[in-house]
Amino acid sequence: MSGKLRVHELAKQLGVTSKELLATLKEQGEFVKTASSTIEPPVVKKMKAYYAKQNGGGDAVDQKKDEAAPKKPPLKKPGQNRAKPAAPKPAGAPKPAAAKPAEAKPVPAAPKPPAAKPAAGEPTPKQAGGPKPGAAKPGAVKPGAAKPGAAKPAAPKPAAAKSAAPKPAGAPKPGAAKPAAPKPAAKGDGPTPGAMPRPVPKPGRPRVANNPFSSNSGGGQRPPRPGGGRPGQGQGRPGPGQGGPRPGGARQGGGSRPSPADMAAGPSPTQMPSKAAAPGGRGRGGAGGGRGRGGQGGPNRGGFGGPGAGGGGFRGRGGRRGGTAGAFGRPGGAPGKRRKSKGQKRAEYEEMHKPNVIGGVRLPDGGGQTVRLRQGATLSDLAEKINTEASSLVQALFNLGEMVTATQSVSEETLQLLGAEINYEVQIVSPEDEDRELLESFDLQFGEDEGGDEALEQRPPVVSVMGHVDHGKTRLLDSIRQANVGRGEAGGITQGIGAYQTEVTLEDEPRKITFLDTPGHEAFTAMRARGAKSTDLAILVVAADDGVMPQTVEAINHAKAADLPIVVAVNKVDKPEAQPDKIRGQLTEYGLIPEEYGGDTMFIDISAKQGTGIDDLLEAVLLTADAALELTANPDMDAQGVAIESHLDRGRGPVSTVIVQRGTLRVGDSIVVGGNFGRVRRMVDEWGNDVEEAGPSRPVQVQGLNGVPGPGDNLLVVEDDRVARQIAAQRDARHRAAMQARSKKRVSLENLDQALKERSQLNLILKGDNAGSVEALEEALLKIEIDDEVEVNIIDRGVGAVTQTNVTLAAASDAIIIGFNVRADGKATEEANAEGVEIRYYSVIYQAIEDVENALKGMLKPVYEERDLGEAEIRQIFKASAVGLIAGCMVTEGKVKRGAKLRLVRDGNVITPDATIESLRREKDDANEVAKGYECGMVLSYPDIQVGDLIQTYEMVEVPRD
Numbered sequence: 031m032s033g034k035l036r037v038h039e040l041a042k043q044l045g046v047t048s049k050e051l052l053a054t055l056k057e058q059g060e061f062v063k064t065a066s067s068t069i070e071p072p073v074v075k076k077m078k079a080y081y082a083k084q085n086g087g088g089d090a091v092d093q094k095k096d097e098a099a100p101k102k103p104p105l106k107k108p109g110q111n112r113a114k115p116a117a118p119k120p121a122g123a124p125k126p127a128a129a130k131p132a133e134a135k136p137v138p139a140a141p142k143p144p145a146a147k148p149a150a151g152e153p154t155p156k157q158a159g160g161p162k163p164g165a166a167k168p169g170a171v172k173p174g175a176a177k178p179g180a181a182k183p184a185a186p187k188p189a190a191a192k193s194a195a196p197k198p199a200g201a202p203k204p205g206a207a208k209p210a211a212p213k214p215a216a217k218g219d220g221p222t223p224g225a226m227p228r229p230v231p232k233p234g235r236p237r238v239a240n241n242p243f244s245s246n247s248g249g250g251q252r253p254p255r256p257g258g259g260r261p262g263q264g265q266g267r268p269g270p271g272q273g274g275p276r277p278g279g280a281r282q283g284g285g286s287r288p289s290p291a292d293m294a295a296g297p298s299p300t301q302m303p304s305k306a307a308a309p310g311g312r313g314r315g316g317a318g319g320g321r322g323r324g325g326q327g328g329p330n331r332g333g334f335g336g337p338g339a340g341g342g343g344f345r346g347r348g349g350r351r352g353g354t355a356g357a358f359g360r361p362g363g364a365p366g367k368r369r370k371s372k373g374q375k376r377a378e379y380e381e382m383h384k385p386n387v388i389g390g391v392r393l394p395d396g397g398g399q400t401v402r403l404r405q406g407a408t409l410s411d412l413a414e415k416i417n418t419e420a421s422s423l424v425q426a427l428f429n430l431g432e433m434v435t436a437t438q439s440v441s442e443e444t445l446q447l448l449g450a451e452i453n454y455e456v457q458i459v460s461p462e463d464e465d466r467e468l469l470e471s472f473d474l475q476f477g478e479d480e481g482g483d484e485a486l487e488q489r490p491p492v493v494s495v496m497g498h499v500d501h502g503k504t505r506l507l508d509s510i511r512q513a514n515v516g517r518g519e520a521g522g523i524t525q526g527i528g529a530y531q532t533e534v535t536l537e538d539e540p541r542k543i544t545f546l547d548t549p550g551h552e553a554f555t556a557m558r559a560r561g562a563k564s565t566d567l568a569i570l571v572v573a574a575d576d577g578v579m580p581q582t583v584e585a586i587n588h589a590k591a592a593d594l595p596i597v598v599a600v601n602k603v604d605k606p607e608a609q610p611d612k613i614r615g616q617l618t619e620y621g622l623i624p625e626e627y628g629g630d631t632m633f634i635d636i637s638a639k640q641g642t643g644i645d646d647l648l649e650a651v652l653l654t655a656d657a658a659l660e661l662t663a664n665p666d667m668d669a670q671g672v673a674i675e676s677h678l679d680r681g682r683g684p685v686s687t688v689i690v691q692r693g694t695l696r697v698g699d700s701i702v703v704g705g706n707f708g709r710v711r712r713m714v715d716e717w718g719n720d721v722e723e724a725g726p727s728r729p730v731q732v733q734g735l736n737g738v739p740g741p742g743d744n745l746l747v748v749e750d751d752r753v754a755r756q757i758a759a760q761r762d763a764r765h766r767a768a769m770q771a772r773s774k775k776r777v778s779l780e781n782l783d784q785a786l787k788e789r790s791q792l793n794l795i796l797k798g799d800n801a802g803s804v805e806a807l808e809e810a811l812l813k814i815e816i817d818d819e820v821e822v823n824i825i826d827r828g829v830g831a832v833t834q835t836n837v838t839l840a841a842a843s844d845a846i847i848i849g850f851n852v853r854a855d856g857k858a859t860e861e862a863n864a865e866g867v868e869i870r871y872y873s874v875i876y877q878a879i880e881d882v883e884n885a886l887k888g889m890l891k892p893v894y895e896e897r898d899l900g901e902a903e904i905r906q907i908f909k910a911s912a913v914g915l916i917a918g919c920m921v922t923e924g925k926v927k928r929g930a931k932l933r934l935v936r937d938g939n940v941i942t943p944d945a946t947i948e949s950l951r952r953e954k955d956d957a958n959e960v961a962k963g964y965e966c967g968m969v970l971s972y973p974d975i976q977v978g979d980l981i982q983t984y985e986m987v988e989v990p991r992d
């Protein structure tokens with residue numbers, strides 16, 4: 031095994047990261063999965079040469095040499111895009127080159143497509159050129175050349191290639207397939223005698239490659255036996271090969287198995303190997319080839335049986351026929367003139383309906399069908415849709431480089447990539463579409479008013495107040511409430527339900543406006559963004575003494591994204607330093623042009639503190655709403671609305687403030703709100719009064735749900751509790767899957783490097799007073815990034831007090847519980863004390879974030895740094911039977927200490943970097959340390975010492991992290 035290295039070891043040697051090296055290996059068709067995969071010596075050599083060249087060093091010649099032999103043909107790597115379609119493996123094609131015997135020209139290092147370009151005179155793999163067998167010039171052809179390049183570029187077209195290719199199965203498509211191939215068919219004009227189906231014969235000996243699944247790798251691809259590679263005999267033989275035309279005698283020998291690609295892309299049936307076969311030779315492709323299932327084995331298919339084993343494909347009809355032809359020495363006529371035999375037709379049929387094989391797993395071929403999956407779907411979901419086993423998909427995906435379980439949510443890209451591999455177009459359905467489909471299955475629609483225009487009635491605008499911190503949002507909302515009270519509303523607003531209605535008289539007509547009490551905290555941005563969608567219009571509060579600030583801009587962006595008209599409240603104009611005009615000027619830069627400047631945005635100067643300008647502001651809201659919006663709704667339908675704020679109330683259970691958007695909500699209605707359902711048991715308005723029904727734009731607090739909805743969840747009244755329960759259950763399952771997909775980080779080849787590193791997780795359980803705050807907290811905590819070594823893992827979350835169950839879970843998973851505006855109930859506290867579970871309480875989100883950040887930092891492993899202590903030179907060596915060699919030294923720098931670590935340096939080279947001083951003597955006495963200028967005797971843990979060696983001692987000191 032000498033010579034074999036693991037990826038990370040080689041990466042270290044090459045001075046690149048494992049990830050980079052993995053990428054290069056994969057790019058070059060090597061089958062490596064992880065940083066700890068071993069690499070065969072020839073590949074090691076190749077990589078070294080490659081990097082040497084990349085770095086400008088290394089001689090190209092050597093490199094070429096290295097590559098020449100082992101050079102692999104364009105390997106299809108599993109991970110590669112669409113392995114199979116790769117159809118056009120150029121290589122596979124009739125590379126005349128194939129003919130090339132061993133001396134094959136070392137391929138230029140670059141596996142890259144560009145490299146693919148063969149020299150002008152080179153025979154192209156292109157079918158076009160029908161590689162003339164004879165022509166195949168040995169020297170000329172660089173087998174390698176064909177490679178990568180061709181394979182890759184062409185690759186993308188999987189489906190197309192496939193379907194396009196009528197071609198018969200095993201037939202390796204001759205060049206045709208590759209039109210895309212970079213190779214300019216130099217030989218284009220060449221007669222295509224046999225458009226040899228032959229897979230590209232590898233020049234030289236079979237390389238030891240790392241791709242067990244590749245048709246080309248390892249034994250898979252047969253080296254051309256210059257002398258006798260019989261096409262037919264190889265078990266692994268590509269079917270096509272069979273007919274093996276041995277061009278001009280240059281045998282293509284067992285050539286590599288044609289990649290599926292080759293076949294797939296098959297240009298035309300006519301080029302079938304069978305007949306196209308040997309122009310000149312008689313290949314015995316016969317038997318061997320016939321069976322050569324290899325014929326169909328694609329690169330990946332090779333997984334079956336491995337190279338040489340006959341490939342795993344299914345029957346290579348083409349192969350058989352080819353064999354026959356070869357057996358009878360039929361040269362094979364001009365492709366165009368042949369008629370398809372039944373066998374060929376069957377082969378074509380099989381080709382078109384063949385299953386895909388990825389890494390040895392047979393999967394159905396979608397034939398370009400579309401599969402719709404929800405976000406966060408699992409492989410089980412996909413398996414169910416395409417009627418296959420989830421375990422096969424797990425295995426296939428593994429071979430494509432990603433490790434996931436059947437029930438784990440998979441990212442959109444991964445599903446699409448996997449789908450492409452098996453010829454399915456995977457469409458990920460957006461949550462909105464998914465929900466629409468779900469509701470449609472119950473004959474429901476959300477968001478539409480029933481009936482025609484005549485059913486619509488005017489409704490009050492729903493308004494959000496947004497703005498930068500401390501610019502006066504809360505004060506403004508208070509002033510508006512006060513204004514209400516001032517107008518004599520009975521009792522005043524007593525309930526903080528997250529929304530309220532106020533009445534304004536506009537042109538002698540009493541009108542209502544619904545206000546949302548949106549939180550103005552930065553960490554609640556996500557909620558606010560959702561809140562914006564549930565509103566019709568935004569009041570942007572800007573303090574006249576401060577100006578446009580980051581959250582002002584953010585608020586403008588949210589409003590614009592939600593297509594909300596904006597009314598600007600220029601607040602704090604009572605302050606002497608207020609500069610309302612400056613605000614107007616600043617906001618024009620953001621597209622908010624005051625009416626007085628010719629724009630269409632109303633700016634109202636107010637003092638929320640003194641209550642001035644409030645009425646003008648409310649009027650402006652109505653005027654803007656009337657001008658910009660058509661606010662109508664049908665009050666006579668089952669209610670639909672949106673949840674604004676929800677929490678778990680000790681006495682009343684889950685309570686949720688909703689704004690009815692259309693229809694009328696009544697006590698007793700069966701409702702579904704997000705993933706929760708129930709029956710409206712009671713409704714309360716902002717005054718604390720019970721209400722029996724609530725029409726459009728009316729905010730009410732609803733009791734009777736089975737759980738706590740999230741902000742922005744939609745509410746629907748449905749026929750009965752059963753429907754409500756079913757919809758809620760499906761939404762809930764979907765939500766959980768999405769959460770799982772979001773909070774789980776999968777290990778894939780791309781992040782394997784990191785995954786391999788030891789990681790520490792800080793497990794947390796979040797409990798909060800309402801769904802919005804829990805969500806905001808979770809989002810903020812998940813965003814914390816300290817270092818790759820540590821990460822936050824939220825194992826549970828919920829609304830309400832910290833319970834005993836939470837503590838039990840925390841104890842079992844070593845988690846810390848964070849209570850945001852909630853406390854633990856009595857038993858939970860007792861259990862937490864008994865189990866040693868830490869519960870931290872917060873009411874300010876940033877404090878929680880800060881503490882978690884610090885905790886994560888504390889979990890980082892200490893960073894150590896070498897600090898030099900001193901240096902001694904070995905002047906003499908003594909032998910002592912009891913201890914071995916004793917180094918007689920002179921301390922020349924600093925000091926040396928017993929037990930200290932040391933580097934042994936000889937002639938400027940570090941012989942060992944981390945030996946230790948096992949014993950230290952000064953004269954005849956043991957010493958703990960010896961200072962500069964003194965002689966001493968040492969016994970080192972490293973025995974191979976010589977006079978003249980330098981002993982550099984150092985200690986490892988912990989240093990603070992940045």
Ligand SMILES: Nc1nc2c(ncn2[C@@H]2O[C@H](COP(=O)(O)OP(=O)(O)OP(=O)(O)O)[C@@H](O)[C@H]2O)c(=O)[nH]1
Nearest residue numbers: 498499500501502503504505550601602637638639
């Ligand atoms: N002089 C003056 N002070 C005001 C006015 N409006 C608000 N303030 C003061 O500005 C400070 C912040 O007001 P808030 O209403 O809490 O501001 P906010 O935008 O809700 O702040 P957050 O909730 O932290 O986002 C308070 O001290 C208010 O008293 C005003 O019109 N004039």
